[in-house]
Amino acid sequence: xxxxxxxxxxxxxxxxxxxxxxxxxxxxxxxxxxxxxxxxxxxxxxxxxxxxxxxxxxxxxxxxxxxxxxxxxxxxxxxxxxxxxxxxxxxxxxxxxxxxxxxxxxxxxxxxxxxxxxxxxxxxxxxxxxxxxxxx
Amino acid sequence: xxxxxxxxxxxxxxxxxxxxxxxxxxxxxxxxxxxxxxxxxxxxxxxxxxxxxxxxxxxxxxxxxxxxxxxxxxxxxxxxxxxxxxxxxxxxxxxxxxxxxxxxxxxxxxxxxxxxxxxxxxxxxxxxxxxxxxxxxxxxxxxxxxxxxxxxxxxxxxxxxxxxxxxxxxxxxxxxxxxxxxxxxxxxxxxxxxxxxxxxxxxxxxxxxxxxxxxxxxxxxxxxxxxxxxxxxxxxxxxxxxxxxxxxxxxxxxxxxxxxxxxxxxxxxxxxxxxxxxxxxxxxxxxxxxxxxxxxxxxxxxxxxxxxxxxxxxxxxxxxxxxxxxxxx
Numbered sequence: 001x002x003x004x005x006x007x008x009x010x011x012x013x014x015x016x017x018x019x020x021x022x023x024x025x026x027x028x029x030x031x032x033x034x035x036x037x038x039x040x041x042x043x044x045x046x047x048x049x050x051x052x053x054x055x056x057x058x059x060x061x062x063x064x065x066x067x068x069x070x071x072x073x074x075x076x077x078x079x080x081x082x083x084x085x086x087x088x089x090x091x092x093x094x095x096x097x098x099x100x101x102x103x104x105x106x107x108x109x110x111x112x113x114x115x116x117x118x119x120x121x122x123x124x125x126x127x128x129x130x131x132x133x134x135x136x
Numbered sequence: 137x138x139x140x141x142x143x144x145x146x147x148x149x150x151x152x153x154x155x156x157x158x159x160x161x162x163x164x165x166x167x168x169x170x171x172x173x174x175x176x177x178x179x180x181x182x183x184x185x186x187x188x189x190x191x192x193x194x195x196x197x198x199x200x201x202x203x204x205x206x207x208x209x210x211x212x213x214x215x216x217x218x219x220x221x222x223x224x225x226x227x228x229x230x231x232x233x234x235x236x237x238x239x240x241x242x243x244x245x246x247x248x249x250x251x252x253x254x255x256x257x258x259x260x261x262x263x264x265x266x267x268x269x270x271x272x273x274x275x276x277x278x279x280x281x282x283x284x285x286x287x288x289x290x291x292x293x294x295x296x297x298x299x300x301x302x303x304x305x306x307x308x309x310x311x312x313x314x315x316x317x318x319x320x321x322x323x324x325x326x327x328x329x330x331x332x333x334x335x336x337x338x339x340x341x342x343x344x345x346x347x348x349x350x351x352x353x354x355x356x357x358x359x360x361x362x363x364x365x366x367x368x369x370x371x372x373x374x375x376x377x378x379x380x381x382x383x384x385x386x387x388x389x390x391x392x393x394x395x396x397x398x399x400x401x402x403x404x405x406x407x408x409x410x411x412x413x414x415x416x417x418x419x420x421x422x423x424x425x426x427x428x429x430x431x432x433x434x435x436x437x438x439x440x441x442x443x444x445x446x447x448x449x450x451x452x453x454x455x456x457x458x459x460x461x462x463x464x465x
Contacts, residue, residue, distance in 0.1 A: 001385060001420055015251025018281055019382070020146045022167070022390040024416060030167070030394035032144070034281065040430035044375040047433070048187075049253050051369065079245065081187055084257050087299035121246070121293060136252075 003033055011037025013045045052079050060134040069105035070130045071116060077135060078120045088119040138235050140266035142276040142283045146384030146391055149201045150175065151278025152239050152262040157205065159237065160313025166278075170195075171395030172322055173204025174330035176388055180341045180350050189370070192350065192377040194387030196333070198241075198260035198301060202308065208322045212311040217304040221296045224305030225288065228265065228273075231309070237266045241303035246294035249277070249284040259301040261294075279382050323399045327408070327465050330392075335459045344456045350374070351448035358441045371433040371444075375426045389419030407465060414458035421451045 001023045018034040025031055056076035062068035075085050086096045098104050099112070110124055117127045140159060145151025145166040154169040170176070175196045184191040196204075206213055218224035231238050244250055244258045267274035272285040286294075295305045334343040341349050357363060357370050377387070384391035393415040400408030425447045431437040432444070 001390060001416070001423060006385075013251065013253035015253065017251060019279060020144045021385040022146060022394045023385070028413070030390075030397050030412075032146070032166075034144075038379065040375055040426050041379040043430050043434060044372040045253060045380060047369065047372040048376060052187075079256060083185060084187070084299060088257070088297065090298065119298065 003031065006033045006035050007038040008036045009039045009042065011039070011042035013037070013042050052076060055081070057134050060130065063102070063130050066102060069100055069102045070128060071105055072100050073130060073134070074120055074122065074127055085119070089115050091115070138237055138266050140237050140264060140276055143278065144281050145278035147195070147382040147388070148262040148277070148279050149198065150391070152264055153201050153205050155264060155276065155278060156237070156239060156310060157209070157313060160310050161315050162209070162313060162317065165398060167391055167395035167398055169201060169205050170388070170391050171399065172208045172326045173201040174326045174333065175201050175204065176330055176392040177333050178343055178346045178387070180346045180353070189373040192374060194378060194383060208326065209314045209317055211314050213308045214311050215306065215308045217306050219304070221292055221305065224295060224307070225292055228307060229268070231307070232265065232268050236309060237264055239264055239308045240295060241306040242291070242294035243297035243303065246290055246297055247286060248290050249280070249286060257297070257299065259297060259299060259303055319399065319402050323403060324465050327462055331459050331462055331465070335456060344452045344459070347448055347452040347455065351445035354444050355441045358439070367439070368433040371429040375430055378422060378426055386419035386422035389415055389422055393419060407462065411458055411462050414454065414461065418451055418454040418458060421447070421454060425451065
């Protein structure tokens with residue numbers, strides 16, 4: 001990539017920061033060049049964020065209707081999915097899947113909930129509750 | 137407070153290593169740290185999932201550069217992990233009080249200075265702490281333009297997040313940094329090693345063969361009944377793995393090409409310079425691939441899986457030729 005070809009598509013995903021790319025100048029010598037963003041990359045990143053937001057909003061709606069536990073909403077809100085939640089809490093997969101169901105979730109003792117709460121940086125009370133609206 | 141010259145880098149690990157080694161007295165560029173540790177690769181790992189998607193790696197696993205550079209320089213890192221977060225934070229403070237700088241392994245998600253849309257659960261992000269100001273730690277995070285700050289509670293969370301590749305508070309600093317290195321020995325050794333990774337791996341998912349494997353796999357995903365929703369996400373995922381935070385462009389290809397050029401100049405060797413040019417061209421093709429794949433994922437051009445497969449095969453051919461040119465280097 002040539003130095004003057006380094007894309008400067010101000011990407012919202014960068015939040016104003018610029019990152020370093022390596023490119024060649026006219027004489028063919030490599031140098032670091034700051035980039036404000038590249039459209040295809042920004043698209044791919046926004047697509048991934050949107051997918052997580054969609055899962056979060058759907059989980060919120062289902063929890064609101066009593067068909068899912070608040071835990072599922074909080075999981076997606078923290079940009080996790082069951083596999084990550086399992087890894088960060090140390091619970092086995094089948095236990096996490098069970099805990100995600102509303103019937104089991106309401107009966108969970110604080111001892112179990114505190115492990116989820118700690119991994120997600122929430123209080124147990126926050127974990128039990130569902131906010132008025134999905135949060136960013 | 138310790139003076140620490142912040143230098144922005146493309147990649148966190150090569151940046152932290154280059155900056156810390158330079159701070160110790162041996163000036164080293166980021167591409168040199170990346171190249172000396174033979175960190176370039178391609179690996180398609182369907183068994184390791186990231187948010188349900190296969191891991192596609194363009195560099196060796198986390199920790200490879202830290203270890204590789206130390207081996208080449210004949211130096212050692214003092215590495216410590218902690219089972220107790222309080223002890224981990226106290227040990228960090230103790231080092232800073234002694235006027236030392238330390239490298240930390242952290243989880244990106246919990247670092248508040250990262251832009252919102254870049255915060256994902258990735259446990260192997262490296263940074264340097266060089267001081268403390270009240271409740272804030274002063275941080276040289278090499279992927280940022282300037283030094284940043286992070287409050288103690290967030291840094292603690294980031295250091296002790298659990299899960300895949302958990303840092304366990306990992307803290308490191310060089311033990312007696314070296315002041316010189318014989319590039320005429322180290323560079324060919326590193327290039328030979330990297331050549332073995334790229335063309336000599338016995339698995340079809342590693343190196344040049346892995347690039348072809350990816351092409352075939354795109355066709356496989358396209359043939360699935362849920363391809364209409366799955367394929368755009370899959371293509372987006374590939375582009376993200378290739379260009380997202382800290383690859384320096386084209387999945388580390390430009391970074392490695394820069395290393396080859398620097399080494400070629402240093403040792404006055406045309407073969408390394410030529411390889412640099414060839415890898416730059418392969419990198420340009422990777423960028424064109426990302427552009428095409430994104431257009432298809434957004435429905436702005438017709439979905440043509442065969443074209444993507446052909447393009448990846450072309451890239452594989454280009455990289456193969458480049459590494460063959462370095463045979464017996």
